[in-house]
Amino acid sequence: MRNFERVWYACYGSNLMEDRFLCYINGGTPKGAKRNYIGCRDKALPKAKDSFLIPHQLYFAKSAKTWSGGAAAFVKPKQNKEVKTFGKIYSISQNQFIDLVKQEIDTEKELEINLEKTIEQRIFRP
Secondary structure, three states, X not given: OOOOOEEEEEEOHHHHOHHHHHHHXXXXXXXXXXXXXXXXXXXXXXXXXXXXXXXXXXXXXXXXXXXOOXXXXXXXXXXXXXXXXXXXXXXXXXXXXXXXXXXXXXXXXXXXXXXXXXHHHOOOOO
């Protein structure tokens, strides 16, 4: 069994803006958003961060209540080496990751994420 004390949270879209991402950690309302985030129980800042390119096409769809009904950003599941989407990674604790996912999917329910199974089966969605 692997030790997942820290994980890399990979993101794109509005989470490229560090101030916006840190609302998940510290709590608060991102500039231009209608939603206030409670933040993580552990308010420690990410230990590291970096940029990377995602070999998947970015697109916008649906309606995001957080952004006054504007479209949400997604990446197509099929890899496309001709297209690159700019992304960022943040090194956060496993508990911060779980709290962050709960905020992203807008739930206060207990959430268990089996990171070992996720990596093994290459399932990267909650």
